[in-house]
Amino acid sequence: MRLLRSRFTLCIFILLFAHKGTAFPFSPIVRSSLGEAFLVLKNNPSTPILLEENQTIDATLPYSAVTPVDSYLEIESPSSETFSGFSLRLGQSSGIEIRKPTSFYIFKGTFLVADKSTRQWMFESNSSVIQINGSGTFMIETTPLGFKLIILEGLYSLPESQMTNSSLTSGDLILISGPSAKVSQSMQVELPLILNSSRLVNYFPNKLSTHSRLISAAQVQALRMKSKYNAFIGGVSEDRQLRIWKVPSSEKGDK
Amino acid sequence: MKKVTFSSILFVTLIVVQSMLWAKTNEGFSRQYDYRPETIDQYKARQALLRKSNIKKNQAHEIAKSDVGLQRPVETKKKGLGYHLGFSSKIYYSNNPLSTESGLYKISAGIWENSIHNNFLLGAYDLRGSTFSPLIGISYTSFSHFGNESIRKQNMDFGSLNLNFAGIFSFGNGWSVRPSLGYTSDFSHKSNSSQLYSQLSPSLALSKNFSIGKINSFADWSLAYNFTDSELGGDFLDRFETALTWGLFIPFSNFEFSPYVRVSLSDYSNQSKTDLGANLGLDLSYNITEWMALRIYSTLSTRRSSKENMDFTRVDTGTGASLNARF
Numbered sequence: 001m002r003l004l005r006s007r008f009t010l011c012i013f014i015l016l017f018a019h020k021g022t023a024f025p026f027s028p029i030v031r032s033s034l035g036e037a038f039l040v041l042k043n044n045p046s047t048p049i050l051l052e053e054n055q056t057i058d059a060t061l062p063y064s065a066v067t068p069v070d071s072y073l074e075i076e077s078p079s080s081e082t083f084s085g086f087s088l089r090l091g092q093s094s095g096i097e098i099r100k101p102t103s104f105y106i107f108k109g110t111f112l113v114a115d116k117s118t119r120q121w122m123f124e125s126n127s128s129v130i131q132i133n134g135s136g137t138f139m140i141e142t143t144p145l146g147f148k149l150i151i152l153e154g155l156y157s158l159p160e161s162q163m164t165n166s167s168l169t170s171g172d173l174i175l176i177s178g179p180s181a182k183v184s185q186s187m188q189v190e191l192p193l194i195l196n197s198s199r200l201v202n203y204f205p206n207k208l209s210t211h212s213r214l215i216s217a218a219q220v221q222a223l224r225m226k227s228k229y230n231a232f233i234g235g236v237s238e239d240r241q242l243r244i245w246k247v248p249s250s251e252k253g254d255k
Numbered sequence: 256m257k258k259v260t261f262s263s264i265l266f267v268t269l270i271v272v273q274s275m276l277w278a279k280t281n282e283g284f285s286r287q288y289d290y291r292p293e294t295i296d297q298y299k300a301r302q303a304l305l306r307k308s309n310i311k312k313n314q315a316h317e318i319a320k321s322d323v324g325l326q327r328p329v330e331t332k333k334k335g336l337g338y339h340l341g342f343s344s345k346i347y348y349s350n351n352p353l354s355t356e357s358g359l360y361k362i363s364a365g366i367w368e369n370s371i372h373n374n375f376l377l378g379a380y381d382l383r384g385s386t387f388s389p390l391i392g393i394s395y396t397s398f399s400h401f402g403n404e405s406i407r408k409q410n411m412d413f414g415s416l417n418l419n420f421a422g423i424f425s426f427g428n429g430w431s432v433r434p435s436l437g438y439t440s441d442f443s444h445k446s447n448s449s450q451l452y453s454q455l456s457p458s459l460a461l462s463k464n465f466s467i468g469k470i471n472s473f474a475d476w477s478l479a480y481n482f483t484d485s486e487l488g489g490d491f492l493d494r495f496e497t498a499l500t501w502g503l504f505i506p507f508s509n510f511e512f513s514p515y516v517r518v519s520l521s522d523y524s525n526q527s528k529t530d531l532g533a534n535l536g537l538d539l540s541y542n543i544t545e546w547m548a549l550r551i552y553s554t555l556s557t558r559r560s561s562k563e564n565m566d567f568t569r570v571d572t573g574t575g576a577s578l579n580a581r582f
Contacts, residue, residue: 072322091322110322139323150323153383170381173326190327198324212384215427219386223379224335233326 035071086115143236145177153217170217191218287354288452335379347573364403370396412444
């Protein structure tokens with residue numbers, strides 16, 4: 001009897017633990033697959049599965065999504081009565097391991113998350129880690145030292161241990177570098193230009209669920225604009241230098 | 256911020272003062288108070304404050320290789336408070352400045368119109384899916400007639416003060432809703448600047464902006480009720496008015512061609528009268544600098560009224576200059 005009771009308790013514990021591991025249901029749908037995108041299962045990495053549009057991914061986490069050159073992928077965690085869905089877009093030459101629905105290991109590339117609910121997101125790579133909490137649309141790009149994070153709309157926060165003024169809003173760009181996740185000072189980047197030039201935003205046939213919010217954030221930034229710098233931000237070099245490209249002055253208010 | 260030199264401010268002040276002094280020497284007689292020629296100019300002045308920066312398409316540069324797009328550092332204001340100061344001076348010929356159907360008063364004259372616009376943007380707020388921009392506008396327009404002795408002798412010259420408070424809700428698809436409250440008061444340049452006419456106008460407008468390439472277009476449908484007080488007899492001109500305006504802004508080189516058409520329907524509360532009005536405007540501006548423009552324009556205005564002898568057609572053609580500064 002005592003043995004039965006202890007086995008029953010163990011079963012309950014395992015069930016509870018398993019439930020805690022996946023906080024909400026996650027059976028994403030492939031919303032767009034432009035070019036060729038693949039699913040790589042953890043237990044069978046040598047056989048990638050070609051992803052097709054409207055396919056439901058029922059595989060057990062963790063698994064990876066990979067896009068080669070000139071290929072793009074959008075997966076969507078659909079909304080239900082009790083759960084507000086979100087979208088994850090992968091740019092070309094990108095690879096990401098989805099460990100939990102909102103926890104990822106990034107191998108390389110560019111990613112966009114569009115989410116109307118407040119959630120905590122975790123991204124890790126071989127060089128750095130970032131955890132952000134909030135609601136909105138953001139893009140992440142890997143750099144040799146960590147990540148570049150751009151908030152397109154919404155409000156996010158980082159742990160106070162990482163950033164003094166931990167609040168990030170529409171148009172903010174920060175760099176996260178090193179295993180200790182050192183966060184740079186945030187700077188504002190021109191949202192209308194990003195929305196026009198970002199393939200993660202406008203290369204896909206369908207609009208993001210947060211499209212109207214992206215437009216309103218860009219409109220407000222345009223109305224609040226003081227000046228624009230004659231420069232574009234590039235990547236980060238391996239010797240920790242942020243590459244900034246100077247461009248000729250052409251518009252009023254340019255610096 | 257556009258740089259406005261001391262000399263340009265002095266120039267604006269001198270012209271305003273000169274136009275007021277000149278207007279004081281003139282005299283006039285009755286005119287159509289419910290014909291408001293400055294409506295489109297006020298709309299344009301408001302748009303000048305809200306007009307977004309042109310977004311350039313993807314540029315062929317190595318930094319454009321990234322799928323996240325071009326990242327240009329910018330400096331932004333915290334709340335988005337803004338101010339637009341505009342001055343325009345127009346001189347034009349009108350074949351029917353009194354807006355009458357026919358008869359003795361259908362005479363032609365020249366009109367010198369000077370206006371100063373102040374628009375204050377009280378912030379730009381992101382409502383996540385839409386934006387809200389409250390605006391306060393104050394403008395003063397002076398109308399002075401010349402070139403016709405009989406018109407000059409009558410008390411036709413006047414100044415019009417306009418106060419407007421509007422809240423503009425803009426949506427991502429180019430639509431915007433604009434509730435507003437406006438107050439207009441016309442003063443005679445003679446008779447100790449006595450008030451000739453005033454109207455208080457709560458209104459609601461629905462607008463759609465869209466662009467094809469570099470061409471911007473707008474359509475604006477408004478509903479307004481005008482509570483009036485005029486020398487003709489108190490609230491005699493109280494009216495409900497609905498108007499549909501459609502216009503284009505076509506830039507080429509340093510020029511901008513902006514045609515528009517406006518159709519309005521007015522139903523008078525205290526008289527048995529319904530008016531159908533229409534305006535067709537052709538406006539060509541040449542931007543000398545970012546803050547100074549020259550323009551030539553022509554406007555055809557017409558009204559068909561259910562009441563006898565209230566129809567009119569007039570054509571105004573002229574030239575002008577404008578100074579604009581945004582802070």
